[in-house]
Amino acid sequence: METNQYMEMFLDESREHLQSLNDGLLSLENDPEDLSVLNEIFRNAHTLKGMSATMGYTKTAELTHDMENLLDMLRKEQLKVSEEIIDVIFKCVDSLQEMVENIGSGESEDLVDVSGLVRQVNAIANGKSPAAEEAAAPVAEAASGEGSAPVFELSDTERSVIKEAKNSGLVPYIIHVEIAESCLLKSARSYMVMNALDELGDVLKSVPPAEDLEQEKFDHSFEVAIVTDADAKTLESAVSAISEISNVVVTEITDIDKAPAAPAAVSEAPAAKAAAPKPADTKKPDAKAPEKKDAKKAHVGGQSVRVDIEKLDTLMNLVGELVTNKVRLEQIGMTHRLTELTETLEQMDRVTTDLQSVVMKVRMVPVSQVFNRFPRMVRDLAKELDKDINLTIEGEDTELDRTVIDEIGDPLMHLLRNSLDHGVEHPDEREAKGKPRTGEVGLIARHEGNNVVIMVTDDGSGINADKIRNKAVEKGMVSREEADALPDADAVRLIFLPGFSTAETITDVSGRGVGMDVVRSKIESLGGHVDVETKIDEGSVFKIKLPLTLAIIQAMLVKVQDEMYAIPLGSIDSTINITPDDIKTVQNKEVIVLRGQIIPIARLGEVLSVPKGEENDDGDIFVVVVHVGDHKIGIVVDNLIGQQEIVIKTLGKLLSGLKMLAGATVLGDGHVAMILDVSALM
Amino acid sequence: MANTDEQVVSDGDVQVVAFKLRNEEYGFSILNVQEIKGLTDITRVPFAPEFIKGVINLRGSVLPVIDLKRRLGLEDTPYTANTRIVIVQFDEVSVGMLVDAVTEVRTIDANDIDSTRAVTGSDANARFISGIGKVDGRLIIQLNISEIIGLTGEE
Incomplete structure (x- = not known):
């Protein structure tokens, strides 16, 4: 069979099923009696088996098959759900995940050794509990008779x-x-x-x-x-x-x-009969009820189509091109005074705007795609650390651009690990402090204006600002005087500096030297911002602020000589109009004073070595005040053109890694303008 | 890189898009040429390598443009009505090449292509040239696109 064309689909769907398996097992662990969850898990395993067998991945299929057997017995109540069994099934899911990833990267599924796991599964299935054998017999009878x-x-x-x-x-x-x-x-x-x-x-x-x-x-x-x-x-x-x-x-x-x-009227549910030989009439509705509910649930997901993200990018480009051409037509209409054309174009304008927003929406995916994997991780980690943790997830249907979603998993994982490892205390310690033994960790997403905010909260020990100060001084990152002068809130932010790791004992979980600075740089590369608030013995809140999308941003267009540049609106504080006299110098550096604050300035023309044209020092100077974190800088430009929504394009391989440029954009008139990376100006 | 070399020295004929830089004639293998475009506005890119003239908007995507004369160490000439941007594609990278004029698409017999060593010797720019074709007494210098784009990591 020609399987290549199905490969992507197979991988995507396998991952989805594995994710549902993980989710299902987690809720089963919380409520072992819930038959509908078991059925859901069973179906997932079953589909996975079918798919991998079709694709010729026999090992994957075999392991799923064994797992399915075990699940079937649980489902038919021939076995009781126990922690041990759930752990084994979790391991199976892990191995399957590994196998699927191996297949995805073109390697063999055989690289994962599952023989031990298979033995374990079969051991449980074959008579670890004698009840299982007993129960199995009548089923066979029912089937054959x-x-x-x-x-x-x-x-x-x-x-x-x-x-x-x-x-x-x-x-x-x-x-x-x-x-x-x-x-x-x-x-x-x-x-x-x-x-x-x-x-x-x-x-x-x-x-x-x-x-x-x-x-x-x-x-x-x-x-x-x-x-x-x-x-x-x-x-x-x-x-x-x-x-x-x-x-x-x-x-x-x-x-x-x-x-x-x-x-044999109950052949529909032979298991139910085998497990509890009650009168058929009363048992039947019981067994059927959860099935019905599931069928409904399965439909809630709605219909969807898988689309390659590249196709969406192309679509986006085409829409951008359409807009550009529309602007050209508008200009023609203006110069030739064609009112009819202008009117038609107004209609078209509405359509293109709608089209653009639809394309944008298509790229949005719910954060649940990333959040999904965390309950499992938190469970495993809590076990490993011997802590009681309750993870609460909120706002998982908040949507973010696909490209952001792909990048945000690792930083979040790091923050969560950090909260679990350093934040939440051991149960005994918590009891001594008068807190409940179970630690609360929260993962919360929500909209805030044009941004999405994701918070990782814990009710643990909080971060001790003095400890951070000492550590920073010890590592030579700041001087003692500087450290002492910092207010607590700022001292805590020192953890975001490179090379900072506060874990006193290096554990397997976090504190491996790569720390918060990696989180920060990742978030900032996505155009976001990360901050922390903490209170001793009450807990910490890590707050990540992200732009809704990376593809389209609001920007201020500025002009230097004949060149046009775009400055992302997100980093602009204000724009001001000054005279040359307002520029002072401090140690040969030009500064301005804005509302009592001294702000250094940079002349964009000089910074970007724009070819000199005629000077226009006839008075007014435009300054765009931008900020990165707490730092501000004023960018001196010749002219402010206005605010505009721009589509960010990469400069391509050939021009990658140029400093001060975050990309380029095509303006309404077809010209290309560079987008400034203001953080490089600091 | 091997790619273009093979096309040039293979037994069959080679089709090239021939163009002018000052008064010399050069050529790209037609397999690499995506399209030929009239001169449009080129936006300067600060901090870009000197031989990159800037970027253009090609139907919504942003494409770098290499000033081929500057790249080959030839003297600058002003733009004329004949100035063209030849869009070439190599290794999934599309790049525009600024040339003085596009002359024609020529088929050159493989036997009429000389290796470069004889002419250019140890010239530093020799790496940009993959061969020299002779057609009707004219010389068409075959260019090595991967070296010109410079993705092989020269600097």
Whole structure:
């Protein structure tokens, strides 16, 4: 089979299923009795098995298969959910993840050794608990003993339909269909069966119901009740003509009233029967309820299409081009005074603006894509550190640009690890301080104006400003006097300086030398900002502020001689108009005084060595005051053009890494303008 | 790099886009040429290497433009109505090349292409040239695009 074209899809979907497995297992751990979660997990594992087998990754399929067996036993209550079992399944998921990633990077799935894990899984499955074997027997019996006896429960309406059909010369049958064990697309096969039967007569009912068949919520057999004028032979041959059908038994319903009393009426849920031999009628609705709920849940996700991000970039470029051309048309309309054209263009303007915002929205993804992986990480880490941690996630549906989402995982992971390791204390210590034993760690995302704010909070010990001061002095990053002069809030911010790591003992978790400075530089490279607030013994809050998108920003366009530059609005404090007399010098450096604050200035023309044209020192000087963190600098330009939404383009490989430039943008008139990286001016 | 060399010395004929720099004729393999564009506004890029004239807007994407004369150490000439930007593609990088005029697309017999050593000797710019083709008594100097783009890490 030509599998390459499916590879991306396989990888994407596998990752999705593994993520759901992780999520499911976490909630199962919290509520081991929840059957609907187990079913969800089972289905995920099952789909994963099917996909990897189709793609020819036998090892992945085998491991999933073993895991699925185990899950099946849990689902059928032949085994009790225990911490040990969950741990083993977690390990399976980890190995599967590794295998999938190996496949993704073009390596062999065999690199991951799973033999030990497989043994462990099978050991649990094969009689670690004797109850399992006991329970297994009746299931097998139920499966094999079915063949001849129709196992059906008909409602009154169905019975009356059958009666009516009989009166008009039609024959009611019950057809038992078994699908080959090896079949990967059971739902497709069942659909074909149903289709074939639909042609021959009226299908009254199927067990399990049609929607469950479609979602592969059945083992390997199902039953259909049909009224038809065809004979049993025709029905049988019609069904068995479909490939991968291993067995077909057609039985005529002779005694309608007797049918529902058939002993195996609960074959639908043999497990339930095996586990708790209660009267069938009462057990059935119980077992079905969670199934129904799940079916609904599965639909909530809505329909979606996977699109390569590159295609979206192209789309974005094209929209940008459209806007540029529209501006040109507008100019033509103006110069030739074509009112009709101008009016039409106004309409077009609205469409292009809408188009642009839609394309932008398409690029947005919810932060849950990143947040999803953290509950698992926090769980494992808390275990490793021997701490009780409760992670609360809020606002996971907040949306961010795809490119930001991809980059933000690592910094967040680092902050969380930090909170768990250094923030939250050991349970005993917490008790001594009069806090609850369980530490609260929060991961909160929300909108704040044109930004998205993500906070990592903990109710741990907080950061001791004096400790930070001492450490910074010890490392020679600041002098003793400087350190002592810093207010506590600023002293704490020293942790963001390169080479700072406060962990007194270096643990496996954090404090490996790479620390907060990496987080800061990453966030700043995304155009964001990170800050910390802390209170001793009450906890810390790390606050990350990010722009909604990296692709389009608001910028101030400025002119120096004939060259146009864009300054991101996010870093602009204010724009002011001064006279040459307002510029003072301090140690030969030019400064201005703005509202009592001394701000150094940089003449953009000189900084960027713009070719000199004619001087226009006829009075007014425009200064754009920008800030990076707490530092401010005034940029002297010749002219302010105005504020505009600009699309950021990279300068490409050939011009990468140029200082002071964050990229380029195409202006409405088709000209290219450079975007300034103001942090490089500092 | 190997790429262009092979095209030039292979047995078959070679098609080149020929253009002028001052009064000499040069050529790029047609396989690398994406399109030819009239002169548009070129935006200067501060701190860029000296041979990069700036960037242009090519249907919404920003493309660097190399001043080929400056790159090859030839003297500057003012723009004329014939000045063109030849957009070439190499290793997924698109770059514009500023030339004085595009003359024609020529097929050159592989046997009519001389290796460069004989002419350029140890000249520092020899690395930019992959061969010299002779057509009807004219000489078309074949350029080595990867060296000109300079992504191979020279500086």
